[in-house]
Amino acid sequence: MSQYQAPLNDMRFATFDVLGVDTCFARLGFTDATRDVLDAVLEEGARFTETVLAPLNAVGDRAGCTLDKATGRVTTPPGFREAYAQFVEGGWSGLTAPPEFGGQGLPHAAGIALKEMIDAANLAWGNFPLLSHGATEALLHHGEDWQRDVFLKPLVEGRWTGTMCLTEPHAGTDLGLLRTRAEPQADGSYSVTGTKIFITAGDHDMTENIVHLVLARLPDAPAGSKGISLFVVPRQRVARDGALGEPNGVRCGSLEHKMGIHGSATCVMNFDGAQGWLVGQPNKGLAAMFTMMNTARLAVGLQGLGLSDRAYQNALRYARERLQMRSASGAKHPDKAADPIIVHPDVRRMLLTCKALIEGGRAMGYHAALLVDIAHAAPNAQEREQADALLGFMTPIVKACLTEWGVECTYHALQCFGGHGYIAEHGVEQLARDARITTLYEGTTGIQALDLLGRKVLQQRGAGLKAMLGMIDALCSEQGDGGAASEFVDALREKTAQWQQLTQRIAERAASNADEVGAASYDYLMFSGYVTLAYWWARSVVASEASSRPAAFKAAKRETARFYFERILPRTLAHAAAMESGAETLTALEADAFDA
Amino acid sequence: MSQYQAPLNDMRFATFDVLGVDTCFARLGFTDATRDVLDAVLEEGARFTETVLAPLNAVGDRAGCTLDKATGRVTTPPGFREAYAQFVEGGWSGLTAPPEFGGQGLPHAAGIALKEMIDAANLAWGNFPLLSHGATEALLHHGEDWQRDVFLKPLVEGRWTGTMCLTEPHAGTDLGLLRTRAEPQADGSYSVTGTKIFITAGDHDMTENIVHLVLARLPDAPAGSKGISLFVVPRQRVARDGALGEPNGVRCGSLEHKMGIHGSATCVMNFDGAQGWLVGQPNKGLAAMFTMMNTARLAVGLQGLGLSDRAYQNALRYARERLQMRSASGAKHPDKAADPIIVHPDVRRMLLTCKALIEGGRAMGYHAALLVDIAHAAPNAQEREQADALLGFMTPIVKACLTEWGVECTYHALQCFGGHGYIAEHGVEQLARDARITTLYEGTTGIQALDLLGRKVLQQRGAGLKAMLGMIDALCSEQGDGGAASEFVDALREKTAQWQQLTQRIAERAASNADEVGAASYDYLMFSGYVTLAYWWARSVVASEASSRPAAFKAAKRETARFYFERILPRTLAHAAAMESGAETLTALEADAFDA
Structure with a gap:
């Protein structure tokens, strides 16, 4: 069975060190959302998800839900109902809901690490309370007074x-x-x-x-x-x-x-x-x-992140325990029958890919959640508007990239287990199967890509893209001369220049052929995701160096950032080339000639 | 339920037009393996796999095998046993086995399309007769006379x-x-x-x-x-x-x-x-x-190919039937409620990726099978040695790339179905789950990569690589000036030059740090696979233009080749960059710092 331990250390790093969420909340007027409160949410959330939800994950997979055809009533897997009762009793369902309907009134981003933990611990279970949030939003913003009075309180209270x-x-x-x-x-x-x-x-x-x-x-x-x-x-x-x-x-x-x-x-x-x-x-x-859908899309992105992390944790443990072959550069554990497989560079490639996509993705995903709060509660209208544009831009990226990376990370994790990964009892294959829904529901990756390029970039004249480019530019200016992340500045500048050129080129082409948007959209989305992630890795290095964390933590952040820039970011080369090739390579073949 | 129709048209194209297998067999002295005989194998194989095996695929998935713990005996899913009896009765089990033990004595490559059909129709069933082949080989080459007498006939006869x-x-x-x-x-x-x-x-x-x-x-x-x-x-x-x-x-x-x-x-x-x-x-x-393992590795590569093709067939059918949204460049079927999703460029991207990897992979995989026969039966020793070196080089590429592409193609196919792809009744999710074993058994992708770079390229001084480069060079020389594939020559020359440089660079680095091999191996393998596939696509265009096939077929081959060169081959850029980054990016992080 796969294990799960909430990655509190890195969650705190993303929340406080990288994003300064507590400071931001104070500025936005969320006076209750202090660091102590956020810490308590993390601690208690970890306890609940690790001890109550995680052990039910394999149970749910095996038992599934059952339908009584006669009554139309569904029975959930053993333990799910009781876990839900504990969830309600703990007050989790209303964590970020308005106090006037029984919620705790914390900002949206205060619940995002909990969301990741729930998804990692038990994605299937997490889907039961998930959509209450969207329903609450829809009724809050569009419902009549009596509808709010009647429906919201029970929804918020769970x-x-x-x-x-x-x-x-x-x-x-x-x-x-x-x-x-x-x-x-x-x-x-x-x-x-x-x-x-x-x-x-x-x-x-x-x-x-x-x-x-x-x-x-x-x-x-x-x-x-x-x-x-x-x-x-x-x-x-x-x-x-x-x-x-x-x-x-x-x-x-x-x-x-x-x-x-x-x-x-x-x-x-x-x-x-x-x-x-x-x-x-x-x-x-x-x-x-769409009010509901956008929140749900961010939430599904987090599902990809949670599953990636659980799969990675298990692969890492296995790679440290499993003894096979000797390191090519000489035995690392001569006292054992063989070296643990984590000594092998190709196993490290898979683990580091997961680590880079997960930790960078965490900063990216949590930041999007914070944008929800800024877009609602920032003191001046311009900041709210800019946050809203950036949120609209980032929503399809977070949804699609974190879920595509979820499929990829669960793939790598399973691969680290070798043949054992294919066997149900290790639990990693369940994570791979569960992850496979996330690139489909709430809009496939292809739909996210069209939303990003067609709507957010081309139709809305790129306000969100401009905001993102501005953030990267600011970081580069600040770090260029001897900053902690100075080694990453050239690559970031090069990629942002390319990003702008590609956007321009596609816009020009699309003016004469509407199919150019769909033809470029997927590669544009992934390109955007990888460049954005590069930004978050550079910021993570800055944040880690500025923190009082141990040297091993700082070294790990820097080495992982280097791995990301050297070995993952070059995927943008392939995506750029594919975009450059234009629509013709996709539209030339007649529909009936695909199996000519 | 997913459907399956053996792609006889493209199988014939790969076999006869691209590879000239019948001419090659005649030259090797396989006088029985005429085009008529090969055609009959294709026709009868299609009938058997489509009507007997394919309908049992979902049955096997649902029922699984069961073990009687008391007797230690396994019961196969309903229909599997009867299908096996028909397989034996049809003489399929001994198709390529020696006549002195009851086989039909056809060359190895004469059975390869049948192998693909079996895997596509019912991978789980195909695993029962699969390893008889390896056992036969091991006993044939290493067994004592009495062991051959006693074991081979029943194995060959099934x-x-x-x-x-x-x-x-x-x-x-x-x-x-x-x-x-x-x-x-x-x-x-x-x-x-x-x-x-x-x-x-x-x-x-x-x-x-x-x-x-x-x-x-x-x-x-x-x-x-x-x-x-x-x-x-x-x-x-x-x-x-x-x-x-x-x-x-x-x-x-x-x-x-x-x-x-x-x-x-x-x-x-x-x-x-x-x-x-x-x-x-x-x-x-x-x-x-290892005698058994190499044949088994090629066979597993074919499993990836077969699953890809079945998944693609079903996704293509669905993409032609499913009506959602209008084409961005104007309604293509104004008479219908919406256009079929095959009009959308991003759906085409997924379908064309499958088509390019499958049809190119078919030529590559069948060629490897033909090398088995040339290595055994070519009239002169030099040709046999060269074929053997090339076979050794291509075996890890065929095994790893066709299975990695199997995972990818089943991913795309499922994605084309949207949420419906996740539902069991459509059958495509089974293909994705089944494909997931192929990058694991008979040596993971990582192991294939080490075999390729460590053993076949660096230890054996690259005789196989040299042979492959020679083939590409010959094609470029022949096609450079106005040949049917002339548009692809520059890209092929550029990629082969880069391939040689990368090989040289890694060899130099590996001389001082043995970890450089494992650090480059996966990206080297995939780079090699994509360049080799580019060669097979160029050759396919040459073969298609030289054939008497209809214009639509020729157009489809050329457009798919262009798609491949423009949109898939650029993946080599990312793999090259990753290789260039060297071992340091993988080995710098301490094993205990992965979750620091």
Whole structure:
């Protein structure tokens, strides 16, 4: 079974040393979010996830969820329900929710390390409370007063959970195709009918109610994505005074059999005249849903990070214990039958790749979470706007890169185990299977890439890119002359210049051929991710040198940064060349000639 | 469920147009291996694999193998046994085996497309007959006359199957650590005792006997890898006259629960005073085992290819059917609710990556198989030696690259399905799980990389590399001036020059630091694979233009070649940069500082 120990040391480093989150919170007016409080969240979060959630990870994989077809009710794996009760009891569900609805009112970024821990400890379990956050956001920003009064408190307190019901069998990325209908009723409610698929936590046995946020069409709605409205549809009907009523006309029709996250209930949900209430304006549902989706995308990025870290921890332990062959440069442990495999350069290549992507990715992911708070709470409008633009720019990068790297890191970790990695009992193969969903749900990597290049860079004229380039430039100016990260400045300057040129070139091409955007998007995304990560590694070296941490820690940060710049950052060369080749290499072949 | 149709068109193209296998066979004296015969093998092989094996693929995944702990006997999934009977009845098991033992005497390369089809149709099933081939080879080359008489005929006829029993719990890559012992007995046999793990097809219900080829130590054996001998240990004892006797002291102790290939029995085999017979010289077992291992490595490479192709076929079908969003450059199918996703450049990027790696990989893999025949049967010694050197060089490349690309192609294919790819019923997730074993067994990618750079290039002074460079140079000279592949010549020349420089540089560094080999090996391997594939793509364009195939076929080959050169070959830039960075970036960090 794979083990998990929350990487508190590096979490603290990213939070306090690299990002100065506590100072930032003070400036933003989150007076309760002191370093002591944040430390307590880390400590208690580690205890909860290590001792309660982590041991249930393999259990959930083996047992999965089960559906009683007769009742439409889902039973979660042994222990999941009890773990959820402890989660609620510990007050975790409302950690960053507004105090007026029972939350603890901490800023968003104060919960991000906890999020990583939950995902690493038990991704499948973490999916049950996950979407309550999005549902809370949607109702908070778009709901009527009575909806907030009735739904938010139970969601924040964890007595109910939320879902996002978007996808239909024929409508995934293309929500404009969806067919679920909502008929207005005399009492002001709507009768919702249709089938939704891939509904995470669509049903379960953890709470007395479930709050579905459902996209559907009004009878007079225009076709396509401009005719979609958002509805709140609880599993048990809820009166305007909050009283629980009859079961509603919604039930789980079946559970998907999946490659991984077996403990997570992925439901087909059948709405059959279910009572729902319009949230926000008619036909503006997609915009409201995007409020939920952006938070969810950052959250899925963190899932990739968490799984990477757990896989790395286990591979590292194995590489230190497993004795095979002697080091090529002479036996390192002549007293043993063979050297531990961590002496072999190729094993180190795999471990260092994980370490570089994880620790750099942690700084990048936590920073995005901090941008959420800055965009909400910064004292001046310009700072809020800039943070919002940068957040919009970073959201697809964090989502796509951290999940692609999650697939890669779980691959390397499994590979370090050799054949043993393929065997279930070591647990690393489960992490690889679980990671495989993260590049798919909440928008595939390809969709993130289009969002980044098409919308955030080209349509929004690159405000987010400009902000990121400004941060890198500031670091280079500050570090250029004898700074702790001076050895990385030339590479950073070269890459940012290339980034700008590539952006310019693609924009020019796209002006005459719209397919150039999609043709460059994936490579643009990955290029952006690697350059951004280079920035975070340079900043990590600066932060580590400025800290009072032990010499071994500082050396590890610097050596890993060097590894990253020398061995990972050159991947940008391949991505740049692919982008340069243009759309023609992708569009020339006729669709029916792919198997000519 | 995923579908499978043998890609006969491209298999014929690789076999006849690119490689001229039939002409080569005639020159080597394989007079029976005419084009008609090879065509019949393709046609009949397609029928057998498509109709018998392919439908059992999902069955095997769901049912898996089961062990009766009381008897130590393994039951294979429903239908596997009957399919094996049809395989034997069809004469497939002895297709390329010597006629004197009941085989059909066709050359090795005559069976390679069939091998790909079997792997694509049902990898788990294919693992049962797979190792008979290696056992046959080992006994043919190292066995005593009576051993050949007794064991070979049933193996060739498929009445018995073979295994390779190498790995022990503490001894995987490092076979020098193995502990299984063999005590000489009065009758000339040996009593074999020990535990072997990861034994593919270690037990099953398909045949009346199983022939284990087992590595073990004689009582007076020197320590390490120089004290290992090879033994043949049948499940049922076999007298020198071939009569079947009592059950032998060997049984399956348990089955591993694995990430994939559930239908393949991965056994813990307990030898408890089992009667075995020495094969070859005492303490020379490792060399004899390598005879088996090299063939097995090529075979595993083909597994990666087969899985890639099946995954690609299904992704392509889905991409043509699934309607989501409009093409950015204007609706392509305005009559439909949306365009099929194959119009989107990023979906094409994933499909073309598969197509380029598969079709180029097919030429590369089939060529390696042909080298086996040339190395055995070429009329002059120099040609045999050169083929053998090139085969030795290409074996780790074929094994590692085709399996790494198998992981990559199944990744892309699954990604094309979006969230549906993660659901078991579509079958593509099984292919991704099954593919994950191929970079591990028969030597991980890291081990292949060391074999390539350490042994084949640096120790053997690069005869294989020289042969490969010679082939590329000849093509460039021939095509440089207005040839069909002239557009690719500059890139090929540039890459081969870089390949030579990198090899030289690493050799120089390795002279003073042995860790430089392991530090460069993985990137050297992948660099070599991508350059070699570029060669096969250029040759494919030449062969396609010279053929009488339809214009659409020729266009598809050329466009895919262009895609490969422009969008995949640049990956060599990243690999070259990583190699250039040297060992320091991998060895600087202390082993205990990886989680400092």
